Amino acid sequence: MSPIRVVLPRRIFVLGAAMGVATAGAARAQSSHEDKFRRWVHLAEYVTITVPLKNGLLLGFRYDEIGGRQIGTTRGTSGAVRTLTVIAPHQPDRVILMTSDFAKTKYAIHRTDTHLKRVASARQIDGKASAWSGPECEADFAAQVDFWIAETLD
Secondary structure, three states: OOOOOOOOOHHHHHHHHHHHHHHHHHHHHHHHHHHHHHHHHHHHHOOOOEEEEOOOHHHOOOOOOEEEEEEEEOOOOOOOEEEEEEEOOOOOOOEEEEEEEHHHOEEEEEEEOOOOOOOEEEEEEOOEEEEOOOHHHHHHHHHHHHHHHHOOOO
């Protein structure tokens, strides 16, 4: 008995190759975003001073006040301060992104890690902090991640 031979049209191979290239390009772009974000996280890990962060319970931490190593900037925003904090000692989902406007006693804070998936969020408006989710929260998280990915490493 002779083996069964399957003959596929050439178009299927061309289409498969094109899809493979497109998928690899998207994966490389995502990887480069994660790599750039990871470099910011490593930069924050080398900060020697630990700062306290409040409202840790809202972000899913075991304590309301947690400590972390923090870098921040006011570039690219209108009076707002952006910070990237790495919780110390090391914990899963240890990266905190925050945008704050001290004049309006308002902030938006998100918990993530180098995987760039939002784990938990909170916000404070007029001194009242609360857990936060929904489309507006997702958009703010994406904007904060995009800010750090676009920011140049000095």
